[in-house]
Amino acid sequence: MKKLYQMSAVELGRQIRTGELIVKEAVDSCLERINEAEPHLHAFLARNEKGLEERICEVEEGIRKGRYHGPLAGVPAAVKDNICTRGIPTTCASKMLEHFVPSFDAEAVRRMEDAGMILLGKTNMDEFAMGSTTETSYFQTTVNPWNREHVPGGSSGGSCAAVAAGEVPAALGSDTGGSIRQPASYCGVCGLKPTYGRVSRYGLIAYASSLDQIGPVGKTAADCAALFEVIAGKDEKDSTSSGKPFEATQELISGGLQGMRIGVPEELLGEGTQEEVRNAVWKGAQMMKEGGARVEFFSLGLTDYLIPAYYIIACAEASSNLERFDGVKYGYRSPEASELHEMYRKSRQEGFGSEVKRRILLGSFVLSSGYYDAYYLKALKAKALIKKEFDRVFERYDCILAPAAPATAPKLGTSLSDPLKMYLSDIDTVAVNLCGLPAVSVPCGLDREGLPIGMQVIGNCFREKEILRTAAAYEALRGEFPMAQLQ
């Protein structure tokens, strides 16, 4: 029989709803697992202990009285540390925000609470979500639950490692250039980056506002669908959030692959991709074909320009967004400064890590007078062409299938020395953010070292339904994916 920590979020929620399980048992099983795993995993930056007992009782009663009736009522979850939680430190894994305690909840967190979910803690990440390994965290290094010599990916490495290790059945991450999908792939779990505008960014500490999106991490596509449904929807506090209605995602899960038109871009399965990753995605495509989908390879244009356009735009927006950290109203203030401007510069100099500074400097450069047109404006024009290319592709296909990363998780300590090389490894994920598309990463195999491989199903804007249906149908054909053994 399955242990509680091995269950998916939806399974756990069902058992709680039917009364087979009480909320306290579900929470206790997670806490036990957290105590067991954390000493070497280091996925959590903070635990939510204060008021937890009361919350458990309140939810238990709320479920009995019908106040909480959704599929995730009573289900424990974790939240990435760049998403504000009232009364619980929210640090973005930065010295800059080491002591920052928000006075409000992010809208996504509020919706989780309203759905009767139970917040167990905040997860580690790359500092301000800038990085691909969670190693730029100021506080600690999270390891990959499948092999502790490897990174969990990033920037939502803490959330994905926590779900992979069974510490929580579901978590929130954020995705600006692949920060949910890539760590989900490295950790062998399922992660969804919703369409831009689907989930309110209110309370998400901004990195690149035109690209950022909060999304769910779970064990299965059904988990992601359920949590997505909880957090999605129009919010007046985020003017970019969309009021477009979405169909209930729960029943779609049984939709199957019949009639689905799936395209696989040759460019993302080329030489730069690890052979085992290529084979696993290819095998996944074959499986879907046998399952009734029409699968074909096609040529995706402009792939050489994805990373350049992405990094120019992301850094430009980061340099602007992170101006707010000046040591005045919140965050770190240098004790060394005697004058205001010196205080700004020293506080930022001492409060930010090197990856964050590099991106702020690059962003300041591409936006500066004399360079703006040549870099930033050029990148926005490239983005327009890239968007057009995807519009063309989605005339022919319902979904695009691609790796979630060109290789499996690298070893700890091998990525940060060469920033450009690290940026290049985002090739499979950044287009989705540039074009605002939804995409889900689903585990599709293991490499010879036993590290998970992830496959992305990408859809057109607001077509979460198609990609989740495709991912769920694929999971059914693939069979249950093993859980990390915490080695």
Place this chain on the structure above:
Amino acid sequence: MGKRIDDAVMDNVELLAKLSLGSEEREKVRGEMEQILDYVEKLNELDTDGVDPLVHILDEVNVFREDVETNGDGREDALANAPKSKDGQYMVPKTF
């Protein structure tokens, strides 16, 4: 390739970024920036004549709502996060 960031440009960028890099860090990051800029200049291969820059991906524009107060002023909560405050105000070093 890449010698676009001379001392004057670097001074300006550092000022815009409101950072004060140490000399060793400054040289290291300057080299990395040059390398990254060399790479992103690949965009120059693209013909973008007549292409409008795309800023916002969705077609929704000018979203308005009534300005209704939904919370209190939250002054104490906000000040609780301030590095330094006095008499209900943020405190900063002397400004001139």
